[in-house]
Amino acid sequence: MTEPLTIPIGQRAARCPFAPVAELYDAQKDDELSRVKVPSPMLGEFDAVVVTRYxxxxxxxxxxxxRMGGSxxxxxxxxxxYDGPEHTRLRRMLTASFTTKRARELRPSIETVVGSALDALEEAGPGADLVQVFSTPIPTLxxxxLLGVPYSDREGFQRRTALALDFGQSREVQMEKAAEMMAYMAGLVAQHRENPGDNVLGRVVRDFGDQLSDEELAGIGNMLLIAGHETIANTLSASVALLLQHPEQLAAVRDDPSVTDSAVEELLRYTAPATILPRQAAGTICVRDQEIKEGEHVVASVLAANRDPGATDGTAGDAGDFKDLDSLDVRRPPQRHLTFGFGPHQCLGQQLARMELRVAVPALLTRFPTLRSAVPHDELEYRTNALVFGVNALPVTW
Ligand code: HEM
Incomplete structure (x- = not known):
């Protein structure tokens, strides 16, 4: 039997940070499921079965x-x-705040936030870092x-989040930053207990506060705050970096508003910022005909699955949409990528994320029609050793 591969959690191909490592393409072709070693600062290195097919x-x-528990x-x-009924109970308390309808209602305020970020970019002038001036402020604001968190506190929670999710940091630093985030949120929860605001945290406290401990409420707030700014900020930066490297695709998004929705789905498919999703088997299960034993870890490679040439959407005759998946095609009919996960834990904030991307990406390209990278593309530093993939800085000019 061959030695399991070691796959750092966010690892991507050396030749292209948007593509999975070659070993994952190989694993996809192999009928036998591959075993990998996953170095994780939180859990230490663990062995896992890796699944790569859609x-x-x-x-x-x-x-x-x-299950999530253990992973x-x-x-x-x-x-x-959480898993099972406990997960369902908690999730139900939040779903009403994250529906498609709610995301649509938020569009005008997202447009205002994007407008201010564009003004800030104009003011900063050519050479400005898009990550700092545009992609991070939008989802943070x-x-x-939405949550009822003071924007003036952003510097502290952005810094703590980045460190808590950075696998280059020691476990101690990550745990310390996670604890600081919880302490910060506990203070806000105490304020909402006293005087629930007209926002998601206030609503959860008002409607379910008697069923939740202060610790659970702080955990909910923390999860939404972290997931709500870090993921979109990274997706937005990575998406713009990608478009700047594909000028003809960029022009299509800039010049044809009817492309926006398919472009956003394609950018989500291609960037797949949550690169792998971990689970642990609570019983013996089979993937195809192969057994995964109780206690074994499984990691699902979303990035590889989003490019699986064997994928179909289950509808006969539709396989054409799933062709040539290594190339970026913003006009590709939107397909079922797995960037937001699948099943019970599928991303709660996906409609909000889509809406922010649908507003921000075309608005940026229309306001700055000659936008381009201020540094050669191969000098960009990507965030490949973190829970969420992105680009560290994206200096732009126009
Ligand atoms: C482009 C942006 C985003 C991406 C790529 C993304 C991706 C994901 C993925 C892959 C999962 C599933 C994790 C798993 O199954 O292990 C997830 C779950 C989750 N996401 Fe997102 N997310 C994004 C934006 C957001 C936003 C804006 C919010 C909230 C405001 C959010 C809140 C959550 C929550 C609460 C969960 C846990 C759901 C559960 O366990 O039931 N996400 N996200």
Missing amino acids: EDVKNVLADDRL MPYQPGNLLS VICE
């Missing part, structure tokens, strides 16, 4: 015998720490307003 990833993420440290209130 159908396998869907099946694994939908299987309730594959990451327990955090009260964080939906990613939106989630602060």
